Amino acid sequence: MENFVYHNPTKVLFGKDAEDAVGREIVPYAERVLLHYGQGSAEKSGLLGRIRRSLDEAGVAYYELGGVMPNPRLSLVHEGIDICKKNGIGLVLAVGGGSVIDSAKAIAAGAPNSDNVWDYFSKQSKPKAVLPVAVVLTIPGSGSESSQAAVLTNEETQEKLDFGNDRLRPVFSVLNPQLTVTVSPYYTAMGIADAMAHVMEAYFTDTPHVDVTDRMCEGVLKSLIKCGYMVREQPDNYEVRAEIMWASKVAIDGTLDAGRVGDWGSHYIEHEVSAAYDVAHAAGLTAVLPAWMRYVYQHNRDRFIKFAMRVFNIEYDPDDPDMTVLKGIQSLKDFFRLMGLPVSLRELDITDKKELDKIAENAERHGGGSIGHFVELKKDDIRAILELAF
């Protein structure tokens, strides 16, 4: 096990009607907030109305900025930063899923500083201060409600980059599973896949002696798969939505990757695919991840055997250990497919290969010369994985 620091102070308010507490939870942090949200569903559902009422009751003033799109954009973040600077905003309140939360984190990082917020994502500088962020989660999966990371797209340069800072972990997050009952089957499936991918980035490691976190990872994966089957049959079952919501939070809150060096290569490849084609993050992941697994498994076959046996109950075949691995990968693809998710780039309507070289080049460059820790991937490796994913 590696040395590590674990510190996740995000307070989670979990359960029915939990958003009613938003106003009074904000009081210790700020008198004026930026209410940040997406493209209308939170307004239509009445959620934003309830949140405004809660803020009013607590005497918290608010400015609003909606319009966050999947793969959130730098331009809107600049708008948010301007509003914060002009109005002495003390906290950014995100109401939405991962895209809204990431956009809010970027605004919170930029607002108290004079440099360009994109410099943080391109690792040119670091924020001196950040505003606190709080969350009312409507689509689980990203785990951004309790993580220190954000991903942002610069639409001018067509770059999609991530940025992490411990002070960006939300001070509190409201997780009310009721709010997720109306999430469409496709977005629900993507949320489950995103959470699974986070666990798998931690799981595929070369760090030895990580049995406790291995077992916890496997448990969360098994539960998410079970939830995947159940939520298709019973989309309005509160209990299944609650399990998905808690599992997605645990998947990336620091518990499962404690003392492990995770990989994150698939995520970096996916970011480049999304930047080039504007596909949804999780859909890109389900296309890339099985190809990545197939490309790298020989590096530590036993770990992939463990995955196949413990997550998908594949029987170990001593006569053909590779087949055990491949059955595990196939089971994962079958699950994604059953959930209606793409398992190839073609299914994402990427129909010719001419962008693949550029995607591979960008991934290598943005990774500072390579990506991944379990296996270090250079341009040619990434190109080969994209070929397998095609």
Next chain:
Amino acid sequence: MENFVYHNPTKVLFGKDAEDAVGREIVPYAERVLLHYGQGSAEKSGLLGRIRRSLDEAGVAYYELGGVMPNPRLSLVHEGIDICKKNGIGLVLAVGGGSVIDSAKAIAAGAPNSDNVWDYFSKQSKPKAVLPVAVVLTIPGSGSESSQAAVLTNEETQEKLDFGNDRLRPVFSVLNPQLTVTVSPYYTAMGIADAMAHVMEAYFTDTPHVDVTDRMCEGVLKSLIKCGYMVREQPDNYEVRAEIMWASKVAIDGTLDAGRVGDWGSHYIEHEVSAAYDVAHAAGLTAVLPAWMRYVYQHNRDRFIKFAMRVFNIEYDPDDPDMTVLKGIQSLKDFFRLMGLPVSLRELDITDKKELDKIAENAERHGGGSIGHFVELKKDDIRAILELAF
């Protein structure tokens, strides 16, 4: 799943030589601390010397109070409170295992207030303020390094009671597995059993739809059992010590019991056994827990079948489901026995039954009329469990 609030802000510094950071981690909290420890092992090993040096280097002044015994005593807590009051202490630094940490928490609760600290444990009043607590852990198991609870013995009244307060979670805890390599086999075994018992108190619940946390609980239990076998063979293996240390923290930090109503009946029975006979907490638990399981399993047999199947790989027997349960309980006893732990009250040198009635009465009374949530236990139930445990 039940509604819940999860908030565990304890910062964990995990790994080799992690205690070197103690001084500078304290600086934001206090200029003067109470250095609180046990009966000499931390002095002999040189750990206290290193901590004093770290405090000196950071410019943190310290007063000292050693002598904490297993089942920590109220009288020493009063001494600590006096030192804090007289010297304007700003933080209590515990160097030791669960007993030292619990004693430190009691001091931290009492120091800033004028009422008797025992009133908090007997639920007569609540502290208005508490001092921050920090920890350098030397014996894992209690999980007190990240929990909000403490257990204290009033030697005058022969009462052993618990007290919980969210503000008593340590602000930071140093977890260096190197410090635990010299823990004796018996104390190591007790630590593992204590952590397992914490997981099991969460596991045996009537809350439906808790699959994610069920799976995580089972994973942590399986890992602790594996570590139990390994640490007997390789007591100085850092990696095994690291796994035990992280598992014990996770076992009671709020992750595994999120949204569940735990039981804690066995713990309350054990507290009374310890109060009457001064046995070590975990040794009392391993004697009581299997008897509790046997007494209550019919209440929700399927949960005990799940435990047997998933934790001990017992095959489900459709012709005799009870046998599946009983094999699971027997496997747990076999594991405890292999670790050199008592599985009956007799093995704790409790040789006559005349105290059992009083223990049962006290447990019922201190529980406010009953104990346990999975099954509510009255005096006669507790007496019957003690009989099974004899």
